[in-house]
Amino acid sequence: MAVTKPFDTILIANRGEIACRVIRSARALGFFTVTVYSEADAGAPHTLQADRAICIGPAEAKQSYLSIEAILNAARATGAQSRGLAVHPGYGFLSENEAFAQACADAGLVFIGPPASAIAAMGNKAAAKRRMIEAKVPCVPGYQGPSTDSGQSDAVLLHEAEKIGLPVMVKAAAGGGGRGMRLVRQHAELLPAIQSARSEAENAFGSPELILEKAVVDGRHVEIQVFADTHGNVIHLSERDCSVQRRHQKVIEEAPSPAVNADLRAKMGAAAVAAARAIGYVGAGTVEFLLDGNGHDFYFLEMNTRLQVEHPVTELITGLDLVALQIRVAAGDRLPLSQDDVQLSGHAIEVRLYAEAPHKGFLPQSGDLVLWRPPTGEGLRVDHGLHESGQVISPFYDPMIAKIIAHGATREEARRRLVVALERCVALGIETNRGFLVDLLRHDDFAAGRATTRFIPQHFETPAAPVADDTLLNIAALLWFERAAAACGHDPAASWSSTGRLGSPVLLQYGETKTKRLVAPSGGNRYRVQDQEIAILRRDGCRLRLQVDGQGRDIVFAFASDTLHLALGVRDFACRDITYQPPAEAEGAAERELRAPMNGKIVAVLAAEGERVSKGQRLVIMEAMKMQHEMVARVDAVVEKLPVKVGDQVATRQLLAALNPAAE
Structure with missing residues (x-):
């Protein structure tokens, strides 16, 4: 039996939603909690929810969340070693780093996870596969x-x-x-x-x-959740289906799998338990399999030696708290249930809400999340680590905003609940994959449980760009009209006249597109915008209940600086009012100014003030979300301003360069 040490304090070596998730379970068990944070995460919810928070370095992950030395220094700073300190790595960052697990053990800390030897055994796919073949686990x-x-x-x-x-x-x-x-x-x-x-x-x-x-074509990605304690007990907690992926990254996860029956579940579970036993595993782990298109043969892919992002779907169908089980096992307790005790109830589906633009090749986005309102309701769970507004989605870390999970008595009930939850979810300020997720969930193949690993490449290889229709544009124009009237101290309806409507033009810009809308008050919170009749029936802060051409519609909106963000159904939209911008400025601003498309870091400046540049010439390169973005001149011009230098952190729409096309 492995030797364990008592502890009463848990340091979470992670950030965001998983740090908040661990804090909840740790506190429920009566543990004192400590979180670490980088300078970019100062004031983030996970730093406020813990009993104590310690800064471990700059924003760059290599100097903070990926620094073993920085985290061990934070552990020492807690002063908790004398009464016992454990470290929970969450997932990502150092969670599957055997050197970190060993460093924690060498420092006298309890690592809430498997021993370093088990992590090492599965850390290399080639070595892991050779070991699985020896253990008679089916392999591709x-x-x-x-x-x-x-x-x-x-x-x-x-x-x-x-x-x-x-x-x-x-x-x-x-x-x-x-x-x-x-x-x-x-x-x-x-x-x-x-x-x-x-x-x-x-x-x-x-x-x-x-x-x-x-390559197994049209297969399914099915993984088995395993749990092992230090007393030799190993069980599995059924499977999760993670077949809906883009570029081999999971997008939707569900439990149980619609392709797995009780007999196949028992076989896959037994293989997963054998895999865990073969490496002396302890704690929560996931054995990933590829299920052949025939629905019978399955093959070992890899083992994730940590808690998975998608663990909530397993929790919802088993009624177990996997984080609490991790902590208890790390403290030396026996697993509180046997394989026969594992009971499944209903169905759960999880989606990962990302800050990304699906129509731009799933380009990660960063910047201010102006307004965040997670959905609530029967059978819903949302795991996130965000404030309601004002929080920055950092370019330094993974762009996942939240995990939204629905549970129901049947798979169809869970699917319906999740669609409605996404429609009610509010994430304004940056582009997200919210509409894309709804499209996936509504697709006939997914609804019928037929989605394989080729589901997204087959049906959603090039997602369409969001469309701004007349209704969306008219509502935006109305909101800008009311804002302008209020800024001048006027009642928006004051321009109404009994002899006829006095229309006011509103010129909107979204992306590179401009459109003019005529807004005419009709009295009593009623307007005519272009050819649509719009009435405001109810105001509730950032929410409005509208009647558009006789139909009730709900919108959510927020103004941030010079931009209006609004959501109508699953469509998120952002625009600026350029009605009073000088015509020359309005026409030429896009050509004359290069602005940051998202928060990021300047990694190269390739021009100088006063330099003549050509159309298409690279001027500035910025890095965001682990990708480089080249900012190029749109016209032949002279560089008038270049207010950034290498190493600068820039915000969304910050000026990077000003050009003068007319300069001699």
Whole structure:
């Protein structure tokens, strides 16, 4: 039996929603909680909810949340070692880093997770697969040869791929998240895929080692939640279906899987338990399998040696608190239930609400979340770590805003509840994937439980850009009209006349598009905008109940600086009022000014003030959400202002460069 140490304080080595999630369970069990935070997260909810919060460094993750030394220094600063201190790593960052787990043990801290040896055993896909084959866990046919040059050469990998047969998956042996992964369907693509995957793997994970696997087409990604204690007990808590993915990253998760029956569940569960036993696992872990399109054969993919992002769906169908179980196991307790005690109730579906633009290739977004109102209702759960307004979605970390989960007696009930929850969710200020998620949930294949790992590539490869129709534009014009009237101290309805409407033009700009709307008050909170009759029936802060052409509509809105953000159904929209902007300025501002598309960091300045530049020439490069964005001149011009330098942190719409196209 493993030796455990008593503790009464838990330090959460993470941020955001998972830090808040751990705090809830830890406090319910009577533990003192400590969170860490970077300078970018000062004042974030997870720092306020804990009993104590300690700053561990600058915004960059490498200098804060990924710094083992910084976190251990924070642990020492708590002064809790004498009465026992445990560290919960959450997920991401250092949660699957065996060096961190070992460093905690060496420092006399209890690591709420598996031993370092178990993390190491599953940290490399090639070594993990070899061990699973020894443990007789079903594995995808493939090549997981040695990491030596002779075992990883282009020639060897090409030869092994030919033996396996196309299509084949090329995968980085270290890391995950879809990086260093390529699907190869044709022979001509094989060598370029191997070379690009190797380069990406080395840059992302510090290891160029690759494995090859037979590609299972139209399969399902089904994972088993396992739990083990220090007394040799190992059980599984059923499966989750995570087939709906984009670029190998999960978007929707559900439990149980619509493709798994009781017999298959027992077989997959037994294989997952065998995998955990084979590496001496302790705590919460997830064994991921690929279920063949035939619905019978399944193959080991990898094991995540931590709590999963999607753990809430398992909690909702089992009634268990997985974080509380983690803490109890780390304290040396036996698992409070056996395999026969695990009972499933209903169905749960989770979506990940991201700050991203699906129609722009799922480009991550950052900036001010002006207004955040998570949905509430029967069977709903929202895990997040945000203030209601004013919080910045940082460019330094993952762009997930929240996890929205619905539970129901049946899968269809859970699906319906989740669609309605997303329609009622308010996340204004930055682009999100909210509408995209609703489209996924409403699709016939998903509703029927037929979604495989090809679901998004087949049906949503290029999501359409949101459409601003007349109703949306007319409502926006009305709100700007009322705001302008109030700013002047006037009643918006004052321009109404018994001899006829006195219309006021409102010129809106959204993106590069401009549109003029005529707003004419009709008295009594009633307006005619263009050809639509709009009445304001109820005002409730940021919410309005409207009647548009006789139909009731609810909108949510917020003004932030010079921009109006509003949501009508699942459509989020942002625009500016440029009615009183000088015509020349209104026409030429986009050409003359380069502004930051999101919060980020300046990594290169490629021009100087007074320099003549050409259309298309790169002027500034900024980094946000782990991606680089090149800002280029839209016209031939002279650089008048260049108010940024390398290393500057810039906010959304901050001026990066001012150009003068007319300069000699």
